Amino acid sequence: QRQALLTAVMAGEGYNKELAAATLPVPAAKDGVEAHVLAPLTKVETRQAALAVPAQAMLDRRYADTAAAIRKLGLKPERVAKRSAPAKGAAMGGEYIPANSAEAAADLHADQQFRTLFQSWKKMDGLQQGTIAIPSVQPVANLQFTSNFGIRSDPFRGTAAMHAGVDIPGPVGTPIYATADGIVAHADRRGGYGNLVEINHGKGIATRYGHLSKILVTDGARVHRGQLIALMGSTGRSTGPHLHYEVRMDGHAVNPVPFLTTADYLLASQDHSVHQIPVSTDGPAAQD
Structure with a gap:
């Protein structure tokens, strides 16, 4: 069980509650067992x-x-981490033997070492999930x-107005993808x-995708x-085909750019050829 725990951790596998048994004390050898x-x-x-x-x-x-990556987005890791239900305690017992020997002390240290490793693995998996x-x-x-x-x-009035998202241009019919797992809260x-799709991602996080053609x-x-x-598309208060994209925290719009421009995505965007597309914008988010 301990070997399975080590293998899972080093291979980057997800938390497996069955391996909790790896944290239990190793039974002491019975008297009479030969050294070899x-x-x-x-x-x-x-x-x-x-x-x-x-x-x-x-x-x-x-x-x-x-x-650290989560904090850069203005989020607290504790808020994001998925909490698993506490596991039921395993039945334990046996004769009381004081830990007054070097061997017993070493065994206790090893048991604690694997308990700590298991809890760290569980915590890491919760954050990743x-x-x-x-x-x-x-x-x-x-x-x-x-x-x-x-x-x-404002592209229609020319006066200062709050824009609650970013405008991403493209031809009508360009595929739009969900940026995280979640439940569709609005599709109309x-x-x-x-035409708007709003997705509730849990943890108080939501995204909006506006001006859709379909x-x-x-x-x-x-x-x-x-x-x-x-x-x-270019439905609603729009000057041309584009996506109005928002990220919302607890109902308030936040800057989506940090969520879009990590190193990986900047590298990915460099691999795409840049096409000249007519600039398109939309009206202020205050119309929602």
């Missing part, structure tokens, strides 16, 4: 304890890197911006957005990151 029988098992246990050290360090680094709710892929294959988040000149026409999902449908959900 115990020797190979002791050697394996020693090697496992040594492997647990780099495995723990690797988990700690992965957690720190993932948490929680990130599925964070918008983290491009909603279109060729990412460009014609209008950014924030105060801008809405005011200045025109909606390919329905209210209440479960969607997955990268799933085709709509086609680009």
